[in-house]
Amino acid sequence: MSSNSFGQLFTVTTFGESHGPAIGCVIDGCPPGLPIAVEEFRADLDRRATGKSRHTSQRREADEIEILSGVYEGKTTGTPIALLIRNTDQRSKDYGDIAQSFRPGHADYTYWQKYGIRDPRGGGRSSARETTMRVAAGVIAKKWLAERHGVRVRGYLSQIGEITPGSFDWAAVEQNPFFWPDAHDVPTLESYMDALRKSGDSVGARVNVVADGVPPGWGEPIYGKLDGDLAAALMSINAVKGVEIGDGFEVVAQHGSQHRDEITMDGFASNHAGGILGGISTGQAVVASMALKPTSSILIPGRSVNLAGEPVDVVTKGRHDPCVGIRATPIAEAMMALVLMDHALRHRAQCGDVGEMSPRIP
Amino acid sequence: MSSNSFGQLFTVTTFGESHGPAIGCVIDGCPPGLPIAVEEFRADLDRRATGKSRHTSQRREADEIEILSGVYEGKTTGTPIALLIRNTDQRSKDYGDIAQSFRPGHADYTYWQKYGIRDPRGGGRSSARETTMRVAAGVIAKKWLAERHGVRVRGYLSQIGEITPGSFDWAAVEQNPFFWPDAHDVPTLESYMDALRKSGDSVGARVNVVADGVPPGWGEPIYGKLDGDLAAALMSINAVKGVEIGDGFEVVAQHGSQHRDEITMDGFASNHAGGILGGISTGQAVVASMALKPTSSILIPGRSVNLAGEPVDVVTKGRHDPCVGIRATPIAEAMMALVLMDHALRHRAQCGDVGEMSPRIP
Amino acid sequence: MSSNSFGQLFTVTTFGESHGPAIGCVIDGCPPGLPIAVEEFRADLDRRATGKSRHTSQRREADEIEILSGVYEGKTTGTPIALLIRNTDQRSKDYGDIAQSFRPGHADYTYWQKYGIRDPRGGGRSSARETTMRVAAGVIAKKWLAERHGVRVRGYLSQIGEITPGSFDWAAVEQNPFFWPDAHDVPTLESYMDALRKSGDSVGARVNVVADGVPPGWGEPIYGKLDGDLAAALMSINAVKGVEIGDGFEVVAQHGSQHRDEITMDGFASNHAGGILGGISTGQAVVASMALKPTSSILIPGRSVNLAGEPVDVVTKGRHDPCVGIRATPIAEAMMALVLMDHALRHRAQCGDVGEMSPRIP
């Protein structure tokens, strides 16, 4: 299968480089009859967009999306949906000298080693600009999941550097530029980010993403487990170095009597498992978390080599995020939505809409 | 693609239930001409086997492997290699009452919700017995990687409960039943495990796995990234709840100036990235880590419900591992080997054995 | 995807060589709850088996099938179903000198060119013995199609050499060793085959296969068309050199006014299309046909070369079918059943059991 495609039955193929003419995607396998309009992409694209606050990259892309196919009279037809966004704010001059050397911590070196050729403008294909199309595809998946199954997928930033939220409130998350669940922390974060930006450095972050309303039974043993696919989905996001389901790495120090989620007549008594057992959803909230490294595009010089094999100091000018984790929240939501929708379709393929048999929950 | 298959070009399909007649696998895509004999599976199967020390499950399986196809006069032929192991130590009686209720923390509930039917004997398909075949397939991958590319894949246990190694020595790892890298800690671990077993409880663990000798250029952007595929591979192992590449979740608190691996004339100055940038190998060691939950099969009663919808207390008798993480080390190695071999083949498909072009390392 | 696997959602992976220890398959994606017993494979395996009349190869295989996994208390569980048949009638001595030369018209030469190694015993992996497992998997597909959708898949021989049936009667097909639809022709066929066998030569054949009861809507544009997948399925059968859907090559000389199937208030007025338009089933019978070449394993010497690069004359002794097309009938049925079941599952994945929307037939 194409390495630029994601999903087996709800398949998203993306294309495009950071500073090429356009980025886009082809979504195959969407059920017919789903109403979808260009305006519906706006909200999530804006949440992911650069240039919305001083805490993210100042590249300003219009991100005007065009639906090229697969929608007729406002509804999906079952044929592939192609989406296109023209790149408008390309400053190729910013990237001139990068073509000759390898920025430490970037994919410059590995793309060149793999392919013997690379598009150095803005990181080319390795740029997080590609995630714009994930968010766009995620809009469709989120809508279908919500309308058909009542599933809601939401994310938030749960850590920047050493800072963690003092409290948790979903309502706060969309009220600040950090997707932060505690409004009281926002001034602290702003000072922190301002100081960081001034220092020319960057910092890592953690993003949590939660899906409510997922019915039991989604996910396929053994190599198509819901958590296995989520791990692949989140790890495929730029800068991600770790993925957790439910309690994640905390389970290492837990005892079985503490970890296992007991079942009562009112349902599960806890959710250490993050809503997945044996790779299949339990009916509880599906909970995942991911760690994003600090961007390597910083103003502090770093040692590297150039194409001539000489040592050089690299300073990444241009417009970069001091904390790439911030804008990763809608991307994580999109990836979880893509995984869930794919598994919803896979489940009904094998087990039917109402199951081949119909015994269900105690 | 089949959910019981792993890998795109080196494809392993497993089958079998814990207490069915047999488990097995079909390995498709192995290059021709690789010498392979039945005896070569023994070492890794023994490392993964139950009943080897008092710290693992006392189920004793002979694990006699049979090569059914794909090998002629001691060499692979390029056709599918089928491997078969008969289950011999099946005590179905141990699992009689489990059929009527859902063990908390197990896949009993989710399989039943998904399929409306389940094989309750030993967890059926959801049992870690399936991983025997991963280890078997991994033997072939490890051998090919070693012979063809000089790659070596090794794992060790890096944490049990709160205990971490006092020091690190690869030579120690295979000298104790815990795959533990510090020989001095072994008596402590034995006491810890004995006490745990006596208490009827279980504990989590962390396993690290490292591949040396991986050349730069393996891995496929965007959704076939080497780290994305490793995350899926490791998360698909029973009981795994978290996966890290390189520094993993530590990156959340790191600064860019600290994290990015600088490049010098002698190569990379550090390996925070775990040998992968932009989803493609850098030529450094590929480093991953995973968290395993404490097994839910414990002697301490847990609340659950039965098929009649009544509350029950479940005690899991039978023969279980108090720390499933211990035996997971060879499984993690196998999964990393499967991923690397698959990507080695994918790389030469697109870029050729010697590259379509031949510029290389500074 | 594995090249030894067939189908996207109902995936059959086969393994095994003609004279290796065993042949087998793994069937993944079968819906749960389907009753299946070992005895149910007998009828179709017998229809395909050698040694049943003097007109087919005299190799006598017991073809005792064993279900290794995926069935619990007589019903499928949704996990992979592994089937195994031990090879019993292996006469490796028959194939001794074949190892040194390439039989004209066989895969000996191409396997050796591709892999640099081949299992010469009975053609190894290229032998039609592999089709035994297709027939076995087809038994499950046929049963599910019949029980769930009322679909019936049947085949017959429609030509041997220059001989075509004088009339057509489904009832006759299973009453003679040729799967021939006209009982009156049987004595003629027997004389023809006896003379052919005596001459040491072989002859080609044509097999037709028809599925009744297929609902409209199965098949996926553009590259997953029902007819595209049928073409691949039938062409993958040993010795097949041509595939037709509906009127097939007769359409070349037809006019549009003659070919197009008009629609009346009583349904379609004809079925030139073979039940498929735009790659999707119309609700009419799905009709396909395939051409099988005469086997190249004949007693008449043929020119070839040997591994030493010298010219040799090859005579294929051993036990071979003078007309491989005869036993191909159940194989063609099986392949059509596999395609239809796969598409049934794919259809309900995207469109739901009852469709995302429910407008239907006029």
Place this chain on the structure above:
Amino acid sequence: MSSNSFGQLFTVTTFGESHGPAIGCVIDGCPPGLPIAVEEFRADLDRRATGKSRHTSQRREADEIEILSGVYEGKTTGTPIALLIRNTDQRSKDYGDIAQSFRPGHADYTYWQKYGIRDPRGGGRSSARETTMRVAAGVIAKKWLAERHGVRVRGYLSQIGEITPGSFDWAAVEQNPFFWPDAHDVPTLESYMDALRKSGDSVGARVNVVADGVPPGWGEPIYGKLDGDLAAALMSINAVKGVEIGDGFEVVAQHGSQHRDEITMDGFASNHAGGILGGISTGQAVVASMALKPTSSILIPGRSVNLAGEPVDVVTKGRHDPCVGIRATPIAEAMMALVLMDHALRHRAQCGDVGEMSPRIP
């Protein structure tokens, strides 16, 4: 895998409707470093284009192709290549009443049955306009095959209605609007087509396609056979109802002594097999043929029903090909090129550029 994608390692995903805003494709897996320019698509797009002679549809599309990604400084980079063509000559008014009824012989009915919704403008997704992108992708495959392996893929029309060529000359094929290999027949064909067009009817055709220079060893047993994939590729082309490899259906009446291609010290003595044995290329020319039905879009009224369930007479006005087979020649070439390139990459994945071992041809 996406049903709008073709190929495993050289994967082409197409999108777009006949009268939507645009059609396009994403090509994934192309090796890096291949020079490719917009102008190189022109020749084959023109060969396929409508409106080039009075014998094809008069729809006039500019077919200006845009490369959106995957090419940097004139060379492929190994990342996905997206190609886009805007639809310019859309006359939606032509298709107004078609929306209410089902044209006999078209996919109108089956799309509506499958999806419950369809884009009726010009047949929407089921239109042969989609094949424009196959031809575009084929340009890249043809170029790579030629440069890297010296493979040349060429097609011609071998029959229209009852008319077959009087002689054969490759040089003639590109000198007339029919891709006809005998220049002397052209006036006859022109009269035939003029009369046909006047009658308002249409006719079928046969197209042959041949690849020279294919090395031995391409193709994967069992379900990834070169001929199996060719069959799927050609059958996926609009209007195709039959596919043959080598002698095709003529093998039914052949004897083994006649069919099998003997091997001499100068190579194969004949090519009845069409260059493929056991699903793997022999090193001879790969030869395939396909039958195209007469288009159902004719001026002669045909019986059908409408959405209200009433009987109607349908006349397909608009601009249609009286013989769709004519323009199918470059499409068939493209599909064969896609299959060959995919298998070239698959072969070197498993067996290496120089083979894992190196014994070769006698």
